[in-house]
Amino acid sequence: MASVIKGGEFVAKQAWGSQLxxxxxxxxTRVHWTDQPYKWHTNEGEEVFVVxxxxxxxxxxxxxxxxxxxxGSGDIFYASAGTEHVAHPKGEARVLVVETEGSV
Incomplete structure (x- = not known):
């Protein structure tokens, strides 16, 4: 199986909506669309966040x-397990998130 996802064009029906x-x-690994801040949170595992x-x-x-x-586009944020963080988009943003299944 193969698929192509145009991450820069992905749109969800709600903030932080995603496609697996x-x-x-x-x-x-999920692509997310948002125009609203997330919430302060920590993950039990590591997280990679790519704009x-x-x-x-x-x-x-x-x-x-x-x-x-x-x-900005192409920038990467890495959070080790337990690192408290929150994302605030400036307008619309699309991000790729790699994390342990079931993470917040």
Whole structure:
């Protein structure tokens, strides 16, 4: 089986709506569309967050200090297990997320 997904063109019916691309032994890869912030959260496993289109302000906390970085197309954010973070898109954004199945 093969498929082609135009990640920069993907649109969902609601913020953070997604399309599953693959589940590889419990690790999911999804493309998301959003125009709204997510919520502060932590994952039990690692997460890779790749901006496909748009701008996303990523806030994260390390050792009690809050950090912030603006991610553009092609930029990647990695969160180790337990890293608290939240994504705030600046307008519409499309992102690819790789994480353990069932993560928040």
């Amino acid at each position: 691309i693959a589940n590889m032994n419990g690790i999911t 496909l289109a748009g701008l996303v302000e990523m806030k994260y906390r390390l050792e009690g200090a809050e950090h912030c970085v603006v991610l």
